Amino acid sequence: MEILKIENVSLRYQTDEAETEALRDVNLTIDEGEFVAIIGPSGCGKTTILTLISGLMKPTAGTIYLDGKVIDKPVGDIGYMLQRDHLFAWRTILSNALLGLELQKKKTPETIEYTTALIDKYGLGDFKKAYPRQLSGGMRQRAALIRTLAYRPKILLLDEPFSALDYQTRLSVCDDVHNIIKSEKKTALLVTHDISEAISLADRIIVLSARPATVKSVYTPQIEGTPLRRREHESFSRWFDVIYKDVST
């Protein structure tokens, strides 16, 4: 079932210096439970698409539907995950995880229990009362993911969520995040400039052109398994080559 639909979306934004055409006629649909990655040359407006989906900015033309409803302002139906975890230093891990519920006034015994269960399930049970600074980078990013899952968003938007981590941690957090998203049956849209990350995580990869960005091509590698397994798959490097050539021309 279709959960997100981006229809003929264009965006021009104004600065004092000039008008910039960031997106031109972008069309994209995502099915429920799908993991989609968007890659493209740097500065092509990948992040802009996420900002539009979250309702923080309005497209100049075209419409975005989330679960059949038009998005024109932030309503808290999406879960944003950014490069840095942005956990609040003055809150415990549990209290950080409850932030979204608190803001949406949905903090009930039932939702608190759900959040606590998520924390336990994904290995942070001993750190509920700990503060973010007591956790490693990988654990913090996991906590940030749980924070977005706690209020049950319809779609997760991941904006280069691993790029601030060192290589070793990145591989394991990548596995973690993939595992959590798949077992919670969440829909996710990942924005990245890292081609191998896109292949190892996504069911479908969308390549954007340079600015003004438009959908250039779509790939479905159909490699199964966890991100680490996928990286070892014999067709991995072949896909990498194909997409690499596509992105850089």
Next chain:
Amino acid sequence: MKKTLTLREKYLLDKRNQKIKILAIQIAVLVIFFGLWELLAQTEVIDSFVTSCPSRMIKTLKLLVRQDLFRHVGITLLECICGFVIATVLGTAIAVLLWWSKTLRRVLEPYIVVLNSLPKIALGPVIIIWMGAGYQAIIMMTVLICIIVTIMSVLAGFLECDEDKILLMRSMGANKFQILWKLILPSSLPNLISVLKINVGLSWVGVIMGEYLVSSAGLGYLIIYGGQVFKLDLVMTSTLILCLLAALMYLSVAAVERHLKRTR
């Protein structure tokens, strides 16, 4: 029997000795300063009529305690704390308003800059005429001196907040009030504390300036009065008490800071 120390024990011991050494030197500086002052006065190298000296200051202090020292100290302290609290609370509230409305912020920016560079003492006559020659005028002077700096530094702290954190809150559906209450205020708490520290110093400046202008009691009054009748003993003693009070107030803010750091 002499026990050999481990590297760790030796490190800790060295560190403690270092601390003791610093403290000892600090005390020695104080003792030497007052000792030398007393000695030079006793041997009449300096004229203690003009410079006063520790023994005369102690005598003055005893006399003051028997008279009405505590009334003077109490009045000054009360004025200072009133000014400090009003300026901090009001200044923070104004900073919140300016954070809330970008238009208001841009409109008021030049006025704040001008008010900041204006020497507030120039407003003295106006304050006296408007507020009357009493404690209200002194508190007003204190508030005026503290509030502009408070607004500017608190606002700067608010605006320093990470844009991505605000984006994150908004994507979760947060309204502006929630962003203020759950993100902006807690994240600028360290900054608020440093503003408190600055205000401790400034509010003393304000109170003493105010008391110089209009007053019939208080430490500033004692200093001015002592100067006018050429009683340097009174001036020096009052100044020293002022030093102690200011230090005490600073230390209590520092204690609040330590407490907050521990609970976060």
